[in-house]
Structure formats: C-alpha cells, structure tokens
Amino acid sequence: MIDFRYHLVSIIAVFLALAVGIALGGALLHGALPTTQNDSGERGAETERLRAEKDVAERLSSGGDRLVDAYADRILRDRLDGVGVAVVEAPGADPRLREGIAERIRQAGGTVTARPALTDTYLDPGEAAFVRELTDQLATGIGLPRGSAHDRAGTLLGRALLRSDGKDSDDGDSGFDSAAALAGFAEAGMLGLDGEPGDAAGAADAVVVLAPAEPLAADAEAYAAVQRSGGEEPTGSRIMLDTANALEGVSEAAVLVGGPSAARPGGLVHQARAEGAAYSTVDAAGSDAGDVAAALVVAAAAEGGEGAYGVAEGTDAFMPAPLPGAEDGADGADDTADDDEAK
Known part of the structure; x- marks a missing residue:
C-alpha cells in the first residue's frame, strides 16, 4: 500500500517538472530567435510571450515550494x-x-x-x-x-x-x-x-x-x-x-x-x-x-x-x-489514521 507521503512527493515532482520544463523551453526558444528580425511588433510579441512563460514557471516553482514547506514534516518524518x-x-x-x-x-x-x-x-x-x-x-x-x-x-x-x-x-x-x-x-x-x-x-x-x-x-x-x-x-x-x-x-x-x-x-x-x-x-x-x-x-x-x-x-x-513511504504502506496507513483521529 502506498501512503500519503508517496502521493504528495509525486505531486511535488510534477510541479517541479512543469516549472523546469517551461523555464528551459522558454530559454531555448529565446536562443532560437533570429537576431536580424526587423518586425519590431513581432519581436515585441515574442518577448512578451517568453516573459509570460517565465512568470508561469516562477509561479509554479513558488507553488511547489509552498506545498513542500506545508507538508515537509510529513515528508521528512524520522528520515x-x-x-x-x-x-x-x-x-x-x-x-x-x-x-x-x-x-x-x-x-x-x-x-x-x-x-x-x-x-x-x-x-x-x-x-x-x-x-x-x-x-x-x-x-x-x-x-x-x-x-x-x-x-x-x-x-x-x-x-x-x-x-x-x-x-x-x-x-x-x-x-x-x-x-x-x-x-x-x-x-x-x-x-x-x-x-x-x-x-x-x-x-x-x-x-x-x-x-x-x-x-x-x-x-x-x-x-x-x-x-x-x-x-x-x-x-x-x-x-x-x-x-x-x-x-x-x-x-x-x-x-x-x-x-x-x-x-x-x-x-x-x-x-x-x-x-x-x-x-x-x-x-x-x-x-x-x-x-x-x-x-x-x-x-x-x-x-x-x-x-x-x-x-x-x-x-x-x-x-x-x-x-518516502513507497515501501512502508502499513506505517502510512497508521499515519493517516492518526491524522484522522487528531481531527
């Protein structure tokens, strides 16, 4: 049985992968832009798009950090x-x-x-x-x-x-x-x-x-x-x-x-x-x-x-x-039960 910590860390990994992927993708696109482009309007739109992607990546990263911090006690417990x-x-x-x-x-x-x-x-x-x-x-x-x-x-x-x-x-x-x-x-x-x-x-x-x-x-x-x-x-x-x-x-x-x-x-x-x-x-x-x-x-x-x-x-x-938790299903179940009782 896979416990709460396993699911939580998996979700966090998805957040991080999305953030890194968007950041790297934006950087690669930025590097691929023609240096001799004359259409300032198109160049400005491309710059804005890359800036927006960077902002999204930063928000995803910040959200992932906040999620990790909120559940760090459970992720790290007794490790x-x-x-x-x-x-x-x-x-x-x-x-x-x-x-x-x-x-x-x-x-x-x-x-x-x-x-x-x-x-x-x-x-x-x-x-x-x-x-x-x-x-x-x-x-x-x-x-x-x-x-x-x-x-x-x-x-x-x-x-x-x-x-x-x-x-x-x-x-x-x-x-x-x-x-x-x-x-x-x-x-x-x-x-x-x-x-x-x-x-x-x-x-x-x-x-x-x-x-x-x-x-x-x-x-x-x-x-x-x-x-x-x-x-x-x-x-x-x-x-x-x-x-x-x-x-x-x-x-x-x-x-x-x-x-x-x-x-x-x-x-x-x-x-x-x-x-x-x-x-x-x-x-x-x-x-x-x-x-x-x-x-x-x-x-x-x-x-x-x-x-x-x-x-x-x-x-x-x-x-x-x-x-964390992928190999201790019984303990994970006990942790969840303890949390339910605490509520």
Missing part, C-alpha cells in the same frame, strides 16, 4: 532519526543554503553536530605546505593517507568530526584528540567554528559539504584556461574536491550540496560529477523543495545509497527512489 550531521561549508557558500539545509536536517529528526566553515586561507595554494605540516602535528594517534596536503587535512577533519565507529576507523582508542585537532585548524585561520571545538568533535555520523554558490573567484579565469588546455582542475576547486573525497573516505555517508549554479561548468558539483565522485551530489538546494530533497539524499546516503540528484543534465533523479 534522519538519531543521525548526527556535520555541515562543512566551503568559502562562498550561500548562507541561506546553510540555514535551509540545517533546518531540514533537524526537521527529519537529525542533529546538526557541527558547522565548520573552511576559509580562504585553507584554499590558498600558497598555504599547502603549512596545511600539511599542521595536519601532521595534529594527527597523533591516527594514520593519514598518502596524497596531497588537503587529502590528509580532509581525513584529519573527518576523524575529528565523526564518531569513532565510522568507516575506516580501525584506530580504536589511540589517544587522538578530536577537539584539539579542530581547535588547531581554527587557531591557524583555516577553519571557522560555530561553537566550541569540544562540542563539534566526534559527534557526527554523516557529513554534508556545502559548495560555493559560484565557481571560486580565484578559479574563474583558471578554469577557462584549463578547459582550453585540457590540464588539471584549478587549484581552489582541487583543494575542495580533495577535502570532500577525504571526508567521504572516513564517513559512512557524505553528500556534496549546492544550488543549480554549482552544477554549471566550473562549479564544484559539476567537477565532482565529472570525475566520478564516490559520494552523493545535489544541485537543487536553496529552495524549499530543493532543501527537502537534499535532506532525503542525506538520509539515503546514511542508509548506504549514492547518486547524483537535482535538475542538471545527467542526474539520476530530483530525489532518491523509492520516494
């Missing part, structure tokens, strides 16, 4: 029950994205255990040698992988943020001081913490990395040159990808979350997908519907799932399958 999530923020991440994701994680029954923010200093390629030295000093009692300075730093941060029973955590009680590791990075200007290091240390089961809203400023010109030459990725993005890969390596669940702009060429989500990242990615966050979908992706990752979700070309779906 992250008892799961601690560390939300790691890249420089340039939209603060609204951070707040929206944190709200939906809590709404799903999860706990945001830490909100560390990586700094521009951490991404500075000139600081790589210092990052490596600092990481080695703070890693007493744990093994670090071979690789770049930020492979090693990401592993250290993951060990500091996550519970000791996470993936690849065979070090046991080795004397590693998680709080001291976080404090060391914070004191060195590599990391901002929302609270005390001891509160953030060793409490998470999963990690969410928030992508920059736009390609990293220092990377924009370099990315264009890279695309022409076929060389390696720009330094700032490479540092973030090394860090995200390392966090996934020590976590039971890791998700890279961004808005639609992060999935464009040069964006961090786009680059992660291009190199076949082993963690889940999301490109539709920043709206009510997108943030709820992102929370569902985190829940799926905590259960061992992995995929690329959102609205960009090549994604698996807008959100994970099966949809």
Whole structure:
C-alpha cells in the first residue's frame, strides 16, 4: 500500500517538472530567435510571450515550494532519526543554503553536530605546505593517507568530526584528540567554528559539504584556461574536491550540496560529477523543495545509497527512489489514521 507521503512527493515532482520544463523551453526558444528580425511588433510579441512563460514557471516553482514547506514534516518524518550531521561549508557558500539545509536536517529528526566553515586561507595554494605540516602535528594517534596536503587535512577533519565507529576507523582508542585537532585548524585561520571545538568533535555520523554558490573567484579565469588546455582542475576547486573525497573516505555517508549554479561548468558539483565522485551530489538546494530533497539524499546516503540528484543534465533523479513511504504502506496507513483521529 502506498501512503500519503508517496502521493504528495509525486505531486511535488510534477510541479517541479512543469516549472523546469517551461523555464528551459522558454530559454531555448529565446536562443532560437533570429537576431536580424526587423518586425519590431513581432519581436515585441515574442518577448512578451517568453516573459509570460517565465512568470508561469516562477509561479509554479513558488507553488511547489509552498506545498513542500506545508507538508515537509510529513515528508521528512524520522528520515534522519538519531543521525548526527556535520555541515562543512566551503568559502562562498550561500548562507541561506546553510540555514535551509540545517533546518531540514533537524526537521527529519537529525542533529546538526557541527558547522565548520573552511576559509580562504585553507584554499590558498600558497598555504599547502603549512596545511600539511599542521595536519601532521595534529594527527597523533591516527594514520593519514598518502596524497596531497588537503587529502590528509580532509581525513584529519573527518576523524575529528565523526564518531569513532565510522568507516575506516580501525584506530580504536589511540589517544587522538578530536577537539584539539579542530581547535588547531581554527587557531591557524583555516577553519571557522560555530561553537566550541569540544562540542563539534566526534559527534557526527554523516557529513554534508556545502559548495560555493559560484565557481571560486580565484578559479574563474583558471578554469577557462584549463578547459582550453585540457590540464588539471584549478587549484581552489582541487583543494575542495580533495577535502570532500577525504571526508567521504572516513564517513559512512557524505553528500556534496549546492544550488543549480554549482552544477554549471566550473562549479564544484559539476567537477565532482565529472570525475566520478564516490559520494552523493545535489544541485537543487536553496529552495524549499530543493532543501527537502537534499535532506532525503542525506538520509539515503546514511542508509548506504549514492547518486547524483537535482535538475542538471545527467542526474539520476530530483530525489532518491523509492520516494518516502513507497515501501512502508502499513506505517502510512497508521499515519493517516492518526491524522484522522487528531481531527
């Protein structure tokens, strides 16, 4: 038996598909208009038609967001029950994205255990040698992988943020001081913490990395040159990808979350997908519907799932399958009965 949540999310998906389809269709038609058209009246009518289609798409999207927000409690209920999530923020991440994701994680029954923010200093390629030295000093009692300075730093941060029973955590009680590791990075200007290091240390089961809203400023010109030459990725993005890969390596669940702009060429989500990242990615966050979908992706990752979700070309779906409630018909029936009794 399929419950209410299944039907609700299906309706929301239809709203989103309509909105995206109209927006994309309007953009394609706009691009196809002749540039030498002389009939100003016809051109004006076409412009008005495209504007009207854009307005419809925006209203559909807004309606879908309002619908999701109204029923988010039922969609997300217990999906992250008892799961601690560390939300790691890249420089340039939209603060609204951070707040929206944190709200939906809590709404799903999860706990945001830490909100560390990586700094521009951490991404500075000139600081790589210092990052490596600092990481080695703070890693007493744990093994670090071979690789770049930020492979090693990401592993250290993951060990500091996550519970000791996470993936690849065979070090046991080795004397590693998680709080001291976080404090060391914070004191060195590599990391901002929302609270005390001891509160953030060793409490998470999963990690969410928030992508920059736009390609990293220092990377924009370099990315264009890279695309022409076929060389390696720009330094700032490479540092973030090394860090995200390392966090996934020590976590039971890791998700890279961004808005639609992060999935464009040069964006961090786009680059992660291009190199076949082993963690889940999301490109539709920043709206009510997108943030709820992102929370569902985190829940799926905590259960061992992995995929690329959102609205960009090549994604698996807008959100994970099966949809919420599709496999718990009995529970769904009980939920409906409980709601009827409450009325």
